[in-house]
Amino acid sequence: MKKAIIAIGAAGLMASACASDPYGYGGTNETVRQGAIGAGIGAVAGAIIGNNVGSGNAATGAAIGAVVGGAAGAIRGSNQDRNNQQRYRDNRGNYYYCYYNRQDECYWENGQRRY
Numbered sequence: 001m002k003k004a005i006i007a008i009g010a011a012g013l014m015a016s017a018c019a020s021d022p023y024g025y026g027g028t029n030e031t032v033r034q035g036a037i038g039a040g041i042g043a044v045a046g047a048i049i050g051n052n053v054g055s056g057n058a059a060t061g062a063a064i065g066a067v068v069g070g071a072a073g074a075i076r077g078s079n080q081d082r083n084n085q086q087r088y089r090d091n092r093g094n095y096y097y098c099y100y101n102r103q104d105e106c107y108w109e110n111g112q113r114r115y
Contacts, residue, residue: 038076
């Protein structure tokens with residue numbers, strides 16, 4: 001059973017290490033990063049709790065923990081992303097936002113990159 005917990009924990013840590021900007025521009029995206037970290041931590045915690053409580057099923061606990069941890073991490077990261085953005089309006093009245101201190105990384109309201 002300890003091997004299963006270690007394997008689940010390692011898989012969660014590897015998933016959190018792969019978090020990056022989904023648009024491929026090399027910027028930081030806290031929603032993705034913290035969602036993956038939350039899923040990894042939740043999977044490890046869920047496996048430990050699931051192994052020691054109830055029916056002793058670590059896999060079920062890891063799955064539940066990954067979902068809950070991932071959702072909590074994504075919500076927290078999304079709030080941080082919003083706090084790291086500055087909002088502007090162009091001369092046509094269209095809104096766009098730029099990440100704090102990064103004028104080269106701007107996006108329209110629909111999420112498309114502004115060049």
